[in-house]
Amino acid sequence: MLVPTRKLSRIVLVLISFTILYIFGVHNHLFEINFYEDFHYPYDGNIEPLVEQLKNNLTPDVPPINSYNFKYYRSCAYKCNNVKKLKLVYIIKSAPENINKRIGIRQTWGYEKRFSDVEIRTVFLVGETKTKVLEQSLDEEYRKFTDVIRANFTDSYYNNTLKTMMGLQWVNKYCLNSEFYMFVDDDYYVSTKNVLRFLRHPKKYPDYVKELFVQVPTFLRTKRELSNYEENISRLYAGYVFQSSPHRHFTSKWYVSLEEYPYHKWPPYVTAGAYVLSKHALIDMYYTSFYTKHFRFDDIYIGLLAYKAKIEPLNCDEFHFYKLHYNKLNFKYVIASHGYGDPQELLQIWTEQKSLGNA
Numbered sequence: 001m002l003v004p005t006r007k008l009s010r011i012v013l014v015l016i017s018f019t020i021l022y023i024f025g026v027h028n029h030l031f032e033i034n035f036y037e038d039f040h041y042p043y044d045g046n047i048e049p050l051v052e053q054l055k056n057n058l059t060p061d062v063p064p065i066n067s068y069n070f071k072y073y074r075s076c077a078y079k080c081n082n083v084k085k086l087k088l089v090y091i092i093k094s095a096p097e098n099i100n101k102r103i104g105i106r107q108t109w110g111y112e113k114r115f116s117d118v119e120i121r122t123v124f125l126v127g128e129t130k131t132k133v134l135e136q137s138l139d140e141e142y143r144k145f146t147d148v149i150r151a152n153f154t155d156s157y158y159n160n161t162l163k164t165m166m167g168l169q170w171v172n173k174y175c176l177n178s179e180f181y182m183f184v185d186d187d188y189y190v191s192t193k194n195v196l197r198f199l200r201h202p203k204k205y206p207d208y209v210k211e212l213f214v215q216v217p218t219f220l221r222t223k224r225e226l227s228n229y230e231e232n233i234s235r236l237y238a239g240y241v242f243q244s245s246p247h248r249h250f251t252s253k254w255y256v257s258l259e260e261y262p263y264h265k266w267p268p269y270v271t272a273g274a275y276v277l278s279k280h281a282l283i284d285m286y287y288t289s290f291y292t293k294h295f296r297f298d299d300i301y302i303g304l305l306a307y308k309a310k311i312e313p314l315n316c317d318e319f320h321f322y323k324l325h326y327n328k329l330n331f332k333y334v335i336a337s338h339g340y341g342d343p344q345e346l347l348q349i350w351t352e353q354k355s356l357g358n359a
Contacts, residue, residue, distance in 0.1 A: 028248040028258055035265035041304060043291040051287045051309070064290035068169050070151040074142045076123050080175035083119050088195065089178045090122040091167045094148075094186040096129040096155055099141060101186040104343025106145065108350040109190040109359065118196060121178070124148045124186070125167050127155030160272070160298040168286040180236070181282055185273045187341030189349060191359045194318065194335045199276070202233055202314055206333035235284065237306050239275035239336075241315035242299075243268050254297065261295070269303025270313050271321040274336035284309045332358050 033039075043065050053060040080086060090110055094102055102124055110122040126148055129135060142148045149170055153162045164183065171181060180199055184190060198205040245265055246256040277285070285305040292308055295301040306313055316335065323339025324330070331337075331353050340346045353359035 031258055031262075032264035033262045035263040035267075039263060039267075041308070042293040045291075047288065047291040047308060050291055051284065054287045054290060055283065062291075066290050066292070066294065068165060070153070070166050070169060072170075073150040073152070074138075074148055075170070075174065076147060076149050077174050079121055079123055079147070080177055083121070083177065086119045086121065086175075086178040087180065088118070088120045088192075088199070089171070089175055089181045090120070090190075091171070091181055091183050092122065092124045092186050093160065093163055093167070093183065094124045094126055096126050096131075096134055096138060098186050098341075099137060100343050101341055102141070102148070104346045105186065106147075107343075108346055109192050114192050115196075120192065121175070122147055123170075125163050125170075126150045127153045127159065127163060127166075129155060158296045161294055161296060161301045164272070164298045164302065165289060168282060168289070171282055172286055176279065176283075178279060180276055180278055182274070182276045183272070184336065185338070187339065188274055189331075189334070189337045189340040189346055190274070191331070191334055191336075191353060193357075193359055194333060195276070198238075198316065198318070198335055199233070202236060202238055202316065205316060206318060209333065233278055235281040235311050236276060236278035236314065237270065237281050237285075237302075237311050238314040238316055238319075239270035240317065240319040240321050241268055241270055241313045242266070266300055267303045267307035268313050269299050269306070271319070272297075272299035272302065273321055273338050274319050275302070281306075281309075281311055284311065328352055328356060332356075334358075 043062070045062065050060040050062055054064070080089065092102075092105060092110065106122070112120050112122055114120060124147060126138065127150070129138070138148060138150065142150075149166070151166045153159055153166065155163070167183065182190075182195060197209055201208045243265070246261055246263075247254045249255065285302065288305045288309040292301075292305055295304060303313070318333050318335040320334065320337040324334060324337040326349055331349070340349065350359050
């Protein structure tokens with residue numbers, strides 16, 4: 001009787017092992033294609049001349065595979081009008097019900113008059129909701145603040161790519177006169193002061209600021225910061241850069257099948273919670289999207305656009321995709337930190353950092 005029992009135990013153990021390996025998608029990795037050797041993603045052709053044709057309002061030789069027919073219920077069409085030297089536009093992805101978060105942002109880092117000598121604008125991207133009470137609340141919010149852009153797509157997690165594309169299209173239709181655009185989720189802390197410092201010298205932030213504070217007297221710092229640290233960043237796509245692999249285990253929120261994406265690596269991409277685009281990078285990525293198959297994760301899709309447009313993402317560790325543990329000293333150079341969806345906590349931290357000269 002012992003022999004059959006042992007055999008049965010082994011069989012059960014093997015079955016359990018195979019089941020675990022199957023659930024965790026280990027077998028899928030065996031069939032992945034090497035990203036670096038054989039990457040193709042629809043549209044699979046030379047898109048550069050097609051993108052140029054679109055940019056110049058010409059009929060492209062190959063019809064686009066995507067089109068955008070967003071109907072704007074609220075467009076904020078005049079938000080960027082009559083502004084000389086618009087420096088930065090915050091484009092904030094927000095859920096319809098998150099009115100308190102939006103109010104908190106308006107009171108802190110999204111405040112457009114933060115610096116009298118730097119023109120900044122703030123808008124929020126919101127989709128459709130089927131709740132009549134919430135619709136009325138959004139209408140009232142728009143009348144009061146005129147900064148909530150709304151379009152005809154269902155506002156949900158897996159529609160974040162549509163929300164992002166709505167933002168890119170909105171810029172191309174109504175707000176192409178800014179130097180930079182920062183896409184941010186509504187649960188982030190952001191330091192506008194550090195964003196502007198970063199934009200003066202992205203490749204050497206925060207080191208150049210540290211050197212500046214050591215070498216230059218206080219009364220000369222602002223002038224030195226503004227004048228001596230410009231660099232060529234015409235196609236800037238910056239934030240915290242990931243070089244990672246698709247999740248193949250079925251229990252993951254981010255599970256991706258081989259049919260959906262067969263490669264063993266993603267293209268380099270910036271976490272979608274907070275990233276900066278220069279105007280030229282945004283334009284190139286927007287028109288590249290007409291020839292890039294949509295992907296349900298917005299950060300991956302933006303990474304695909306950058307890859308196909310030959311834009312290399314720039315990493316900066318001061319974009320924190322997690323909630324950085326707070327004390328008043330370690331936020332001195334922070335550009336953005338995830339996890340600050342409580343408006344009271346955001347206000348408290350931002351106010352303290354502002355008083356310290358870091359926000």
